Amino acid sequence: MQPAGAAATLLALLAANGTSVLDCVCDHINRVTGAPGGSYGEKRLWWSYCRYPQSYDVYVKCDELAPPFAVVSAVAALVPSSSSSPCGPPVGDEEEGCGGAVEVVRGLARSTPDQLQTWHLCSIIADRCFRSCSARGLNDTEWNAEVLAMDHVRHPILSELLHAARRITRAITARFPCALRNTLSFVRSSGLNETELQAEVATYLERLSSYWRDSAQLLSLSVENLSQLLVPLAFEHSGDHTNDQQLHVWIKDMEHVRDMLLTKLRGWVRDVSSLSEQIPNYKVEADQKNPGKYILRRPVLNEDLLTFHQEHPSFRSSFTALCEERQPEASQMFGLADALHSLYRFNLFYEIFTSGVGRIVDEEWQLEDRSNATLSVDTDCMQLLANALDHPTCPLEDLPPETIQQRQQCREQLWDDMVQRSPHIPVTSYLAYTQRVTVNLCLLAWMTVNSFGICQDVPFSVMQSVHDARCYFDSPEDRSCLESNATDAICSVSRAILLLKCNDFSFHKSLDLCSVHLYTNGSNSTTDKLSGLDRYEKATERTLIYKDSLSNATLKYKDFKIDSLRPLEISFIAVNIIFRFLTAGVYTYLPQLRNLPGMIFLSFQVTGIVQILCSEVMYRMAGVPDLATAVLVDSALTLLSCIWLNSFCYQMYACIRHLRLPNDLLPAEARKAFRRQVLYALIAWSIVCGASIALEKTSRYYLVHSRIIFLVGISLSIGYNLACLGLVGYMYLRNKKSMTQLKIYSDDKFGSKRQLFYVSVKTIILSGVCIIIRIGFHQAEGIAQFVYYVHIATMVQGPLLFVFFICNKATLPLLKNRLLACWNPHIISLQQELCSTAERNLALRGNKQFLTVESSL
Known part of the structure; x- marks a missing residue:
């Protein structure tokens, strides 16, 4: 047979029967002539196809090689055997030379066109496997306890799935020499002019992209096959299950392990597919500084990124301890997943690196260094x-x-x-x-x-x-x-x-792994411990300290609940609510306090009570509403409290400026002025709250703007209070100086030390400085404990308001006499003495005479 005819005949046999022809010839060379063969054609086929691979490496934890679970036997089932034709049925018996293929191979000579070492072989291997390597009709098999328990049902399906897995494995590994020869062919193309070089580069890149694209499809086929194969394969090598209930749980857990493994493998499939799309963007140009060399310019997304894939997931060491109580066979399940991951990682996922170039220049782009952000x-x-x-x-x-x-x-x-x-x-x-x-x-x-x-x-x-x-x-x-x-x-x-x-x-932790060589003749060998494989799992000590500090500072107290202080917190909240209600009740009960400033202060108290009920009772104890809404309500009520203080401080300033007492207004006039003050307060409050809520509810991006609006509103409100109180103090000092100049003296001082203390504390409360201090603690980072303590301290505001606004010489006697009058109506307080003692006696005598006349009638 002529050399050109031999090559054409061989390609025709490959196109018709796939790689089963080559596998049969390789098996014939192994058993009859011995590797690498006797004739030129056999040697050529051996070095280009048969010799690769002779074994498959699997890296597993060394303790997994010991009984009772031999993971090697399960993984070895997926390795193609050299004693048969795993990629298809035999074309012919040995006497016929594999359907005449042996004779054709022997007829190849040095003058044969180099079609056997061209890209045709890779294309034929991939195309043939796409059509015939999947286990058709088995993708919908449901592996339940009944199906797995029946050997006559499980064995044929498992055999077909394993046969398909071996064919895919052989197709993937057989294509690696083709891609390698494509790279070497490019290296030998030196000495070309620019036009010829670009044409050669375009062909080279297209073939390399095609290799990765076909690899992605083959790997996807393998992953799809593994999704059906893993459960029966694990059942075959995991021993017997005592009852149906245990078997049902085992199947369910094995499906979870399968999903975890497939998640890892599908990431590979996507990366290989993405790489095939990026390779046409590579640029190859002659190196002007080094004649005969080339520069490869790659985009950011290139094959170097594939090295970041975890070499060994170590499911077994990570999850066995967590799952042993639930599943006694967890170690075996995760061990099998680790071994299969290793088989795919080191044998079915080849990283073809471009060679033959003097320099590789990647796109000048790096991730912005925000590691400290x-x-x-x-x-x-x-x-x-x-x-x-x-x-x-x-x-x-x-x-x-x-x-x-x-x-x-x-x-x-x-x-x-x-x-x-x-x-x-x-x-x-x-x-x-x-x-x-x-x-x-x-x-x-x-x-x-x-x-x-x-x-x-x-x-x-x-x-x-x-x-x-x-x-x-x-x-x-x-x-x-x-x-x-x-x-x-x-x-x-x-x-x-x-x-x-x-x-x-x-943290790169070196694992104690053993390398297992699974040979295509069915044997295997184990090496000593290896130390070259790493995994990315555990964090550095710095990371753990950072996480712990974050957790201790904020996350641990994210609900502001410290177990040891919980009773104290509840007690303070209860006392705060009780005293706020008492203060509001006193202002409602005493007619003398129902003037304009009193009604404004009562509004401030009611707002504070509602705020505590919403934030402390509804959210903290009942869990409603959600946190974001609770924050909006709490911030809005804080702002409203500040606005009430604005109105109160303004009334203090107006009273002193106009020399008018709070009780000068008639009740009707006081109510009219109060309604006007409420209208002004609600307008300002509604504008700020409406803007904040609109921003926060429109988009999460505007959360910071919403909070800034509230913060600015509260700050301006408190600034206004301080201005008003400052004006009040200035007018007092000016009036005092004027009285001194007029030589008006009095033995009465401004007040005792107790009264000065009361006035000072009232001024601080009415100014809202405490709110600013509290917000300042909130703004601090990493001191959640102190924020919690400040929160507890703010719960004493209720008792303070009661003491400094009720327990004074003006209000407390009124309250005392009013309460005593409920038990003894004849008690007359000092404020009720509207006439002299003689007039009271005269009125009493008149009443007695009237009663005497009435009785006589």
Whole structure:
């Protein structure tokens, strides 16, 4: 046969029967002539196809190789055997030379066209496997206890699935030499002119892109096959189950392990597919400084990112202790997942690096260095992340729907917080202190994507992560550049930030692994312990200290509840409410206090009572409404209290300026003036609250603007109070100086030390300085304990108001006489003595005479 005809005949056989022809010839060379064959054609086929691979490496924890669970036997079932034709049925028996293929191979000579070493072989292998390597009709098999228990049903299905897995494995590994030859062919193309070089580069890149694209499809087929294969494969090698109930639980747990493994593998599939789309963007040009060499210019998304994939997930060491109580066979389940992950990672996922270039120049873009940046994020979500790390749960357990929904909501909330990039949210309410927390960006990324975090169900695609992170850092407002949805974006970007910018927040722990060589002839061998494989799991000591300090400072007290102080807090709240009610009751009960300033002060008291009931009773004890609404209500009522103080201080200023006592107004006039004051107060209050609520409810991005409006409103209100009180003091000193100049003297002083103390405390309360001090503590970062203590201290405001506004020489005697008059109506207070003693006696005598006349009638 002519050499050209031999090559054409061989390609025709490959196109018709796939790689089964080559596998049959390779098997013939192994058993008859011995590797690498006798003739030129056999040697050529051996070095280009048959020799690769001869074994598959699997890295497992050394203790997993010991009985009772031999993971090697389960993984070895997926390795193609050299004693048969795993990629298809035999074409012909040995006497016929594999359907004539042996004779054709022997007919190949040095003058044969180089079609066997061209890209045709890779294309044929991939195309053939796409059509025939999947286990058709088995994707819908439901592995329940009944099906697994019946050997005559399980064995045929398992055999077909394993056969398909071996064919896919062989197709993936057989294509690696083709891609390698494509690279070497490019290296030998030196000496070309610019036009020829660009044509050669275009062909080279197209073939390399095609290789990655086909690899992604083959790997996707393998993952799809594994999703059906893993449960029966584990059952076959895990021993017997005593009863149906245990078997049912085992199946359910094994499905969880399968989902965890598939999540890892699907991230690979996506990365390989993304890489095939990026390779055409590579640029190759001649190196002017080094003739005969080339410069490869790559985009940011290139094959180097694939090295960030975790080499060994170590499901077994991470989750076995958590799941042993639920599932005694958890160690075996996770061990099998680790071994299969290793098989795919080191054998079916080849990283083809471009060679033959003098220099590789990547796109000049790096993630903005924000490793020391801080973000203001939702405290409830941070608490959820901290709880997931501090108290991890077994991943085999079914999470409640509300927990899953909470995690998804937190992922969306954290992503919004990250895009917002706000360093700190102004706090106007002690409840708002629990709503936001400032956290380091790297710490947030580590807590989010940790293996115990909230991103376990999101496939780890490093190409997508870097793409999304680039979108985040370069154009955070342009959501259209994101490939991830809002639920997964925080996971994607956090992974890129953690891997590329936060080296201090990840820990490379060297594992004690053993390498197992699974040979295609069915044998295997085990090497000694290896120390070259790392995994990214545990955090550095700095990270743990950072997380603990964050948790202790804020998250632990996010609800301002310290168990040891809980009874004291409840007592203070109760006393505060009681005394506020008493103060309001006194102002309602005594007619002398129902003047204009008294009604304004009563409004201030009622506002404070409503604020305590809303924040302390409804939210803190009953849990309603939600935190964001409770913060709005609390901040709004704080502002309203300040506005009431504005009206009160203005009345003090007006009384002194116009030399008018509060009781000079008639009751009708006082009520009219009070309604006018209420109208002014509510207009100002409604404008501020309406603007704040509109901003906060419109978008979370405007949360900081909403809080600033409240903070500015409260600050201006308190500033107005201080101005009014300052004017009152100035007018008093001026009047006192004027009286001195007029030589008007009096033995009466302004007041005793007690009265001066009372006036000073009243001035501080009415000015609202205490509110500013409280907000100042709220603004401080990392001292939640002190904020909690200040919160308890503010609960004494009720008793203070009662003491300094009721227990004085003006009000207390009135209250005392009014209460005593209820038991003895004949008691006449000093204020009721409107005439002299003689006149009272005369009136009493007249009453007695009238009673005598009336009795005689």
